[in-house]
Amino acid sequence: MEKRVKLKSREELKNLRDSIIKNRDESIPCITVCLGTGCRAKGAEDVLNEFTRQIKNVDKAKITYRQTGCHGFCEKGPLVVIHPQKIFYQQVKTTDVEEIISETIINSKIVDRLLYIDPKTNEKILQENEIPFYKKQKRVVFANNGLIDPENINDYIALGGYSALSKVLFELKPDEIIDIIEESGLRGRGGGGFWAGSKWKYAKNAKGDRKYIIANGDEGDPGAFMDRSLMEGNPHSVLEGMIIAAYSISNAGEIPVEGYIYVRNEYPLAVKHLFLAIERAREYGLLGEDILGYKFNFDIRINRGGGAFVCGESSALFASIEGRAGEPRAKYVHATDRGLYDKPTNLNNVETYANVPIIINNGVDWYRSIGTENSKGTKIFSLVGKINNTGLVEVPMGITLREMIFGIGGGIQNNKRFKGVQTGGPSGGVIPESSLDLPVDFDELTKVGSMMGSGGMIVMDEDNCMVDIARYFLKFLEDESCGKCVPCREGIKRMKEILDDIVEGNAKMEELDLLENLASVVQDASLCQLGATAPNPVLSTIRYFKDEYITHIKDKKCPAGVCKALITYFITDNKCTGCGACVKVCPSGAILGEKKKPHKIDIDKCIKCGMCFDVCKFDAVIKE
Amino acid sequence: MVEIDKIIEKYSKDKSSLILILQDIQGEYNYLPKEILLTLSQKLNVPFPQVYHVSTFYKAFSLKPKGKNIIKCCLGTACHLKGGPRIVEGLERELKIKSGETTDDLKFTLETVNCVGTCALAPVMIVQDKYYDKVTPVKAIKILKDYGETSEVKVKRRTKKS
């Protein structure tokens, strides 16, 4: 355990960094294993344990190993990268460990079968940055995720961590820092897209005897896990950004300032790593009193969410930190004037804070060279759903949806047809094929009835039903609504009832008009943005997939074969071999037939659970 | 109530610590016992209805004891698209409870979660912090049987020793 002493000056930080680098031999083989939650779920921890166990037996050269944060290519996990050659092995199992050590580490040979194969060229690719998934990305915020052990602050420092803080404390004044953030064009990464520099300025100018800096790590959008990876994989980048913000907004500590990170309860690893990071930073004097020897005090506490999506909303988040139910309140006065405990508060998403040290270190010109006119820098997206390369991607803003989905994403799974991509979570909408060449940034997607939101991109194919998706989001929001105001609580419920009628084949065309009127009231009159944006998924799917709605209502059919009430399961005679696998799993005894002879489904008994469809190896079960 | 005093001591004694304390209590007892909520109300000087509101508002809290094995089925968008709801239905049928409920023998609690952030593994099911990826209704029931049998065997071993 390296002993930690409080750093009392920027020179001491620099000396520490130099000594860490000096004591590391980059030529020694280093095995890095991704231990992000995604890879862990696939057994990465066992893989790392196997490596540590077997390395002990190797007495040849020195070998080191390191756990790292999420690389983003979750589809291919567990991921192992061998340094210094940067050999990228994917889908590594514990049984592969021995061979990797003997072949790659000791004999410098490649284990071919563990390399990534480009599906287009059938070529095997050696290094991470050559893989198409990564090649088209611009990893800036995520650059160090695969290189550092999130539990080891020295890794972060070795790569330049906390040098931005050092520059800010000793070279820049608070107003200068805010100017830099404003000029950079940084906009909030949590979905709101508010200009970060302006927010910091309001917070700095607001009157109060105490101020708060809060990082929103509540990432509630289903399908989005960018913040999880960032908090798990590079927690110090968030801390550094927060400390810089605190210094600026408190006017170099003139006003006492305190920090909070609000992390979703469902992210236990992120909580753990943030907690550790804060402890380590305190030990080094990077948090607490007299940071880096400068007369500036700031510390950060972690509050875990309680399982409420609405707590991602600023005033609900504050209520939760205050120990109350997460109910939003009227925001006619901004949080920068009266936020947490009615004091001036700066709330930014964790990804926004992580951009700050990067801007300080690389400069405004460099940052502005990335992105579009009004959306500067990179954005991290989660590319999920019916896509080949599921995972997290970081790209310059302005990349088109087509490049994201078909370039980086590798296109649709199983060669199915693309139907739509849902962006912006429950506040966003579905974008159809006709708009795939739209650039992705804060403003372009709103023009077509969606939004970039926090970065979730859910790809859907011909087997997904748009009416079902609209209903899914309404159900989600009905569950998550705080219930305080009438339009959201009663309005979303009644909108969902109409969608229930449609998917069950009980709706009339007039209900679509009622749906649109309800939607406009919910948008206009809800107390907070959860309610106000709730109608977006419904409205956008009606806009682009109205035919599908009409088919459900008039023909009482679900073209995609999803809505249970509107489909029937059949067994096709000429494909059924009579193996009986379906009979075994049918919970209602609805399948009859003799052994080795085609079976039949009794429609009256069938509860449409779909188990027979799952188990049939001969594609004999079809949905109509 | 020695336990609860230890928990309260970790935090500042004002009402802002209410949720943090409740999270620790939920972790310790597997639910929020009514008596403890009453005590908290007195010790933190928070009106009892407010403590009750917080206890019922957040999904992380439960007023009833949870089962030995908590099954969390993810119903995030990616998991929904890949058949998540049918997995929940399958488990509801198998366990004879609705999601949010616990089996009578307290062996299983079935819950749904709105995204655990492992969308590449969709559809995801978590049992006692162990993640299962690309689950189907058939696989889900098989996984359950492992837990069912394992816990029975453990009980048998314990009673043999005593």
Next chain:
Amino acid sequence: MEINIDGKECSTKIGETILQVAERNYIDIPTLCHNDSIKPYGVCRLCVVELEERGRTRIVTSCNYEILKDNLIVRADTERIINIRKMIIELLLARCPEVESLKRLAEEYGIEKITFKPENDDCILCGLCVRACSEVVGRSALGFSYRGTTREVGTPFFEQSSSCIGCGTCVQICPTHCITMEDKDGKRILKKWNTELELVKCKICGNYFVPDVQLNYITEITGIEKEKLNLCLDCRR
């Protein structure tokens, strides 16, 4: 300072709400969750108005929008606002079809039929009872619980409250009159809160008149001895 509401120039002070100014100028804006003795809550959304600021229009609730700038323009009677109000009344009536005050509002706004499936509730979750008990009476016997469509008002665990003093403030302030209070056989019964309180007899006429706990509370906050308090209103005269 001035504010223009529906074409009428009204004088205002900084920090006043739009609703306060409107009421003073006899401009009628409907409310359900509002009461002048309690802090505004802004949840029924019936009092919404259009607010024009720097060329942009947004919708705000007049009960809790504090006027901080001069020369704001407010419209409380546009088609958009009326449409919102009608939908809110309809949504509430679908939830509570038998509530008189809602039926009256429906009539006023020309709503003839409810297009949603009717339910059978009598509480619109305005929170007036909760807020009055806390802010006016100071007992905080009531609160909200759960969330979304399962949100409810009541006592913790829906059991007898140890804080209720049977003052009847919640009964008086409820806009749907769904809270009842009845004195019977020496007990004051608030059925909705599952609460029964022992009544005290007047020391002169011998009639039951006030819950014992209420006298205790009055003693606590005024310092007047309980023996001096157990006189009913009639006998006190």
